[in-house]
Amino acid sequence: MEFKEFENARLSLGLSVGDTCALVDSNKRSYARWRNKGDVPDEKFELLIETTKISKDDNKQLTASIDYLRVRFRTCQFQRIINEVMGLGNKPFISEVYSRYGYTGFESFNHINLYYAVDDDQQGTLIEMTGQGCREFEWYLINEQKRSWTDFFKKCYEFSSSFEDKHFDRKDFVRFTRIDIALDEHYSEIGNYDLGRLNEKKEAGLISRKAKKYRFIDCESNKKSDGKTIYFGTRQSDVMLSFYEKDYEQCAKLKLELSTYHKLYGLKNRYEIRLNGDASNKFIFDHIHKKTDIGLEAIKVLNYQLQVFEIKDSRRVLDIEWYSIFGVTDVVKFEMKPKYFPIGEKEYQWYERSVAGVRKRLEIIENITGKSRLEEIDELAEVKEKFRPQLDYLAEKYGVEILYD
Structure with missing residues (x-):
């Protein structure tokens, strides 16, 4: 198999070269030889697939997961929310001057974001987690806190009881302003639902829908399909449906072949249900009080x-x-898909994809010209104050000292 495909698979999984070599019973010297030759032994690629593929229940056609979440609290005491609600008080959040959603304060820990108003309890604090943020938060829920999403949702409501002296509407103190539920259709060798057929049915008048807005997109780049996407509703709607061919979308993003993606991740289509405002809040309220299944x-x-x-x-x-697919109650399984993101992982991935090649080229230029500008640049580089809590956290964890100057 081509080394390029093997390398893209490694990068998509966020694996280092060393970790990859360990998984496929090899070493860095062999890895360098594969890179120079431009191909990898087929058995090594199959071993990578076997040791990293995503497990799934073959009896379930759909896997449901929370893929985005926003929670708003009517208080500026964001540190209490981090400590008491999220259970992440021992994590090194980074403070930044960053304005979004009308908030002036911003704290982040890897993919988990928190916005707050400096002195306006009415605007309060907003937790935001994208898909990666949800996966990361699930890791801490499961592995460090022994909690579930349901426990977290309940804690959000329980937190309001400590603010009884405040003049606010108890029902409005905590609001789940947005939740996205992803329904992933597992890839099947005998075939999956063709989203193009759904568009044909719409054109033929064989679809009844609540949303007024409808959009169908069939993307292509470099003469290769990027997949079909269908939207029912808009981002401002109480409910927006978004269906797309996740395999094509991810292959374009990760530069993988379809067959490799299917072997690694086992997914075909994604059906997203985005709930905003009252629809989102009611969905979670009912989940807590009626003990509903999120996927169903x-x-x-x-x-x-x-x-x-x-x-x-x-x-x-x-x-x-x-x-x-959508008319049988036993085809869906709600899952937490925890993923651990070490501090610095985002930066390593960015460096490997965007910087490493440039630095290598500059090193070659310096070998030719005899100049040493890279060394000068490295010597003058400084670590910004906002990143030091993360480094101090790691230093304490590993028992080492840091000299910043």
Whole structure:
């Protein structure tokens, strides 16, 4: 197999060369030889697939997960929220001057973001987690706190009890202003649902939908498909549905072949249900008080928003293919997909993808010209004050001392 495909697979998994060599029973010398030759033994690639592929329940067609979350609190006491609600008080958050969503304060720990107003309890504090942030937070929920998403949601409400002396609407103190539920359809060698057919049904009048806005996109770049995407609703809607071919989207992003992505991740389509405002808040409130299953409730929302039909014996009936996925309650499984992100991992990945090649070229230039500008640049480089808490945290963890000057 081509080394380039093997290398892109490694990068997509966030693995170092050393970790990869250990997984495939090899060493860095062999890795360098594969790179120079431009190919990798097939058995080594298969071993990488075997040791890293995402496990799944073959009896389930869909896997549900939380892929985005925003929670707003009517208090500026963001540190209490980090400590008491999120359970991340011992983590080195970075403070930055950054304005977004109308907030003036910003704290972040890897992919977990927190915005706050300096002196306005009404605007308060906002927790934001993207997909990677949700995966990272799940790692700490499971491995350090022995909690679930349900426990976290409950804690958000319980936190308001300590503010009884404040003049606010208790029901409005905590608001889940957005939640995205991702329903991932597992890749099947015998075939998956074709999103192009859904667009054809829309054109044929065989779809009934609540959303007024509809958009179908079939992207292509460099004569290769980037996949189909369908939107029902807009970002401002209470409910927006977004369906897309995740395998094509990720292959374009990670520069992988489809077959490699299917072997590594086992996914085909993603069906996202984005809930905003009252719809989001009610979804989580019902989950806590009615003990609903997040995956099943997401499918209920989808089925309420969208109905798909076919013509059979001159009659309009529910589409069998569509409802074989979304009409059966035992096809979905809600999962937490925890992922640990070591401090510095984002920077390592950025450096490897964007900087390492440039630095290598500059080193060669310096070998030719005899100049040493890189050494001068490195000597003058400084670590910004805002990053020092992270480095101090690591130094204490590993029992070493740091000299910044």
